[in-house]
Amino acid sequence: MSMDLEQCYKELEGDYAEVMRRLRKEELVHRFLIKFLESDEVQRIDEALQERDYEKAFDLVHTLKGETMTLGLGRLSKSSIILCEQLRYKIYGEEMLQQFRKVRMDYQKTIDIIRKYRDSQP
DSSP: OOOOHHHHHHHTTOOHHHHHHHHOOHHHHHHHHHHHTTOOHHHHHHHHHHTTOHHHHHHHHHHHHHHHHHHTOHHHHHHHHHHHHHHHTTOOSHHHHHHHHHHHHHHHHHHHHHHHHHHHOO
């Protein structure tokens, strides 16, 4: 069963209309979504947090936040914004780690949806 880009965005809890206003062409949105599958920021954030390198973690989360906002990846964008602000204001500890777990979970859901979309294309 084929999934179109608009259906994909609905599952991502993203704003399809806003992404189309920003990037203007479905083919461009499609290409960037597929490219997002190569993202390894979440793994790198995990490593930085384990090393307690919060500055590096902040830089990585900030990059993830920017990518997800540009691509309109609703659910993942919202959770990465919160984590970014926690790291920006040095709110470390269990609450921040809990938010990272949410980001990791949202990332996995996002990747799964994008793969489903990609694999449904003719």
